[in-house]
Amino acid sequence: MNDSQGAGQPQDDVILDATGLTKVFGSGAGAVRAVNGVDLAVRRGEIVLIMGPSGSGKTTLLTMIGGLLKPTSGSVHINGLDITAMKESALPQVRRHYVGFIFQSFNMLEPLSAVENVEVALNLAGRGGREARAKAERLLEDLGMGHRLRFKPNDLSGGEKQRVSIARALANDPKLILADEPTANLDSKHGYEVVLLLRDIAKKQGRTVVIVSHDHRIREVADRVLWLEDGRFKEIGRLERDPNCGMAIEGERGHALTHEGQTYYFCSAGCRREFEETLSSKQADGESTSR
Amino acid sequence: MxxxxxxxxxxxxxxxxxxxxxxxxxxxxxxxxxxxxxxxxxxxGELAEAAPSDLWVMQAGTPDPGHGASILPNSVLSDLQEVPGVAAAQPLIGRAVQVGSARFGFVMAVPEGPFQEETIQAFGARSSPGRGQVILSDVLAKDIGAGRGEAVLIGATSFEVVEVSSALVGSFGGNAFVNAQDAEQLFGEPEAFSFALVAVSPEADPEEVAAAIEAQIPGTNALTPERFAEVLRxxxxxxxxxxxxxxxxxxxxxxxxxxxxxxxxxxxxxxxxxxxxxxxxxxxxxxxxxxxxxxxxxxxxxxxxxxxxxxxxxxxxxxxxxxxxxxxxxxxxxxxxxxxxxxxxxxxxxxxxxxxxxxxxxxxxx
Incomplete structure (x- = not known):
């Protein structure tokens, strides 16, 4: 694992190149600098995991990289295309052909079946008829969803929905996959399956994958882990897992609690308090049982 | 897709x-x-267009038979014969009158004339009813609740319904056909009629004849059936x-x-x-x-x-x-x-x- 931000990578292999990316919301005294001069270069087939506390600017960064949000300053190049210099009307074309999104809450279109959710992405790119249907089916079959093609989202489990979402992201063969908390709404088994799928997408299919997540398991497959805090990439410290909410946090910056000789780290005072309450109730239960 | x-x-x-x-x-x-x-x-406009003639002649200022009564003295018929281009003039009596207890209908009669039978048939009746008889349009009959063989009041006079016809042509479907003598009595004008249906000579232009009629017979309007229908519409x-x-x-x-x-x-x-x-x-x-x-x-x-x-x-x-x-x-x-x-x-x-x-x-x- 490499914690650098990609400086010095061979440029011809760089799929995503963001430079001085800044986003300021509001103006004057109330202005919030959500992302502050971020540089990020990611190569073909690379998996980059961006972690950081809530409100650190991770999602804002992802939406700018994906051409969904115009940065206040800085530039984003995808496969050599400067998408920040493009007109708003040209961006859908970029999103159709160069970027695939995977969302935390799956974002499936409820009235459509699994296969139609994938097919619609192909339709938007101008591919229709049997060709689009066949490709959508093949993508879902490759992700182990062949037996659920005609199922509506309501009849699918969270893991299945995320597979459909991944198939949709891959529909138009994008070079760049952007995933926002892809495992957050999944149980550990399905979450891990998604982690492995993301690894395959990068390593077997040669796509570039940028993931924003708190999920520790993704570190196992990531080529680089970046820590975003207050809108900037910072030197990553020792990462700990909040035992209350599962969020990855830097040990030194977390809210610490030592219990029976073991030190726990929490993302917030609230999580620490909840954990303390859980410990207290367990202790009380233990005492009443021993009596 | x-x-x-x-x-x-x-x-x-x-x-x-x-x-x-x-x-x-x-x-x-x-x-x-x-x-x-x-x-x-x-x-x-159906009534105007159904006339088997080239022109309608009426009292000036009474283009709507449903709302204004055209009354022309019989002398107009002989005056029409003097107008160049007029081949024949058939009188027609027609006026909106109360039929039954609460309904106005357009009551028509075709007096003797050069194309009486043709006119009667053009307006949807097989022949002129006899004295004291009336042919009702099906709409009017249904509306006033009168059937064949029953008596119906037209104005203050009782008539026997001899036929209920769906073929009668007329404004708003509420028409009645009576004998010409009965119509004269009903309207109280024995020496008058309402409209003259004028046939023009084959070589004459109806528009020109209409202009000549209006010029030669003061107090009349002469209109082609199409123009009459247009005015009504x-x-x-x-x-x-x-x-x-x-x-x-x-x-x-x-x-x-x-x-x-x-x-x-x-x-x-x-x-x-x-x-x-x-x-x-x-x-x-x-x-x-x-x-x-x-x-x-x-x-x-x-x-x-x-x-x-x-x-x-x-x-x-x-x-x-x-x-x-x-x-x-x-x-x-x-x-x-x-x-x-x-x-x-x-x-x-x-x-x-x-x-x-x-x-x-x-x-x-x-």
Whole structure:
């Protein structure tokens, strides 16, 4: 694992190149600098995991990289295309052909079946008829969803929905996959399956994958882990897992609690308090049982 | 292609039913009002056009036989013979009179003349009734509740109904045919008639003959059957058209509001979906097409139902209320279709503006 931000990578292999990316919301005294001069270069087939506390600017960064949000300053190049210099009307074309999104809450279109959710992405790119249907089916079959093609989202489990979402992201063969908390709404088994799928997408299919997540398991497959805090990439410290909410946090910056000789780290005072309450109730239960 | 618009619409069938129902009612109203109006327009000129003559001659200033009585002295008939181009003049008696207890009907009689039988038949009667007899149009008979063999009061005189005919031609369908002598007595003008039906010589131009009649016989108007029908229709149009326009306009607004509200609420509910579509590469044009298609489907379903129900309701209405003569014309259905499509296009504007403003970043919110 490499914690650098990609400086010095061979440029011809760089799929995503963001430079001085800044986003300021509001103006004057109330202005919030959500992302502050971020540089990020990611190569073909690379998996980059961006972690950081809530409100650190991770999602804002992802939406700018994906051409969904115009940065206040800085530039984003995808496969050599400067998408920040493009007109708003040209961006859908970029999103159709160069970027695939995977969302935390799956974002499936409820009235459509699994296969139609994938097919619609192909339709938007101008591919229709049997060709689009066949490709959508093949993508879902490759992700182990062949037996659920005609199922509506309501009849699918969270893991299945995320597979459909991944198939949709891959529909138009994008070079760049952007995933926002892809495992957050999944149980550990399905979450891990998604982690492995993301690894395959990068390593077997040669796509570039940028993931924003708190999920520790993704570190196992990531080529680089970046820590975003207050809108900037910072030197990553020792990462700990909040035992209350599962969020990855830097040990030194977390809210610490030592219990029976073991030190726990929490993302917030609230999580620490909840954990303390859980410990207290367990202790009380233990005492009443021993009596 | 995935029929996204249709799926969105049909995923909430209650909403679709309400929307299509609203448009159906709007279309139904437009179709019926149009048909009623066209029925009136058609019928009001029917009598004028049915005359087996080249010209109608009437008392000046009484172009509408339903509202003004034309009275011409018999001397006009001989005066007409003096006008160059006039080949023959057939007198006609006709006036709006109370028939039965509470209904005005146009009571006609064809006195002896050069083409009496032809005139009687042209107006839908087989032959002139005898003294004390009346032929009623089916509409008038149904309206006053009179049947064959029964007595009916016309003005203050009792007549026996000898025939109820669906073939009688006349204004608003409420016609009665009586004997010429009875008509003279009924109207109290034995030396007068109402209209002269003039046949012009083969080589003469009816328009020129009409001008000559008006010039030579003061106090008369002479009109071709087409012009007479036009005058009658024009008068009706002037009276009814503003009301019709208001009714059609209101129906249009109702339909428009129903579609707009339905598509707008659906769009608001599906904000996230539109955000997802934007994120996966849908252009504004593609998203607008999804909205417009939904709007058009609602309008077309409403149009189809409204037109179908309109035809059925029209038939029932005509049976129940005989005075309602409805005329369904394909051009009116085409107009309603165009109105429905305009409705759908206008109704889509507000939802489209909403879709245009959707921030695709909404899809990242958990």
């Amino acid at each position: 995935v029929p996204l618009a249709r799926r969105y619409l049909f995923s909430d069938r209650i909403r679709l039913a309400i929307a299509a129902g609203g448009v159906t009612i709007a279309v139904l109203l437009i179709v019926l009002v149009q048909a009623l109006y066209q029925g009136l327009i058609d019928q009001v 024009q008068e009706l149009e002037e009276g009814f058209l503003p009301i019709i326009a208001v009714l059609i306009g209101l129906s249009f607004v109702v339909g428009l509001a129903v579609i707009a509200l339905t598509i707008y609420t659906s769009t608001v509910e599906r904000t996230r979906d539109y955000g997802v579509l934007k994120a996966v590469g849908a252009s504004q044009g593609q998203l607008f097409a999804v909205v417009v298609r939904q709007s058009m489907v609602v309008a077309l379903v409403g149009y189809a139902l409204g037109s179908g129900v309109g035809l059925v309701v029209g038939k029932l209405l005509q049976d129940a209320v005989p005075q309602f003569t409805l005329l369904f014309r394909w051009e009116d259905f085409a107009f309603v279709l165009a109105a429905a499509l305009v409705m759908s296009a206008v109704a889509a504007i507000v939802p489209i503006r909403r879709v245009a403003r959707i921030d695709p970043a909404v899809v990242f919110r958990a």
